[in-house]
Amino acid sequence: SAVISQKPSRDICQRGTSLTIQCQVDSQVTMMFWYRQQPGQSLTLIATANQGSEATYESGFVIDKFPISRPNLTFSTLTVSNMSPEDSSIYLCSVGDRVGRETQYFGPGTRLLVL
């Protein structure tokens, strides 16, 4: 199984600012994803981070608000831009190989509070 770390583990930010979350995996993986878990809600997929190309965003999420980078097969970043209190959530990175055939693994998450 993959070991995934995220930085920061938590942060408190002011509205209007931006925060970049890092996701590091201990081995090369094909697929990397970013999810959001709003308070009291389940997980919602934000986007698939594609190595060497633009991320693929789900309906309701846009690149200007959630820019994503994936420079290699072990690392990705998610930026939450121009934050508002509605962005207060847990943001989780997940990885998998040949998703649909194998287990998908999750990082510990980043708890974000926007004031």
Place this chain on the structure above:
Amino acid sequence: KQEVTQIPAALSVPEGENLVLNCSFTDSAIYNLQWFRQDPGKGLTSLLLIQSSQREQTSGRLNASLDKSSGRSTLYIAASQPGDSATYLCAPYSGGGADGLTFGKGTHLIIQP
């Protein structure tokens, strides 16, 4: 669009009981289904993965079944322990452009010592 419902939303029982958590999904054309647990303030831990061709999977005291045609899965926890207290999430994988998982809202489980 896949929708996932988990029942019950919350459950509190004394330790030692056998439990059944239910998951239903609207699109039965799935490749597989995963059960996760989430501890407060933590990420997700994968418990079991059932492929669409399988009927059940077992890991220790956990047994997950899948009835793909009816859009249902159950997670059976035998001889529950206080350490089993967590939120349990069901996530069928339907494929699609982004290849991510669709999650239910989970069952919040408390096992009383």
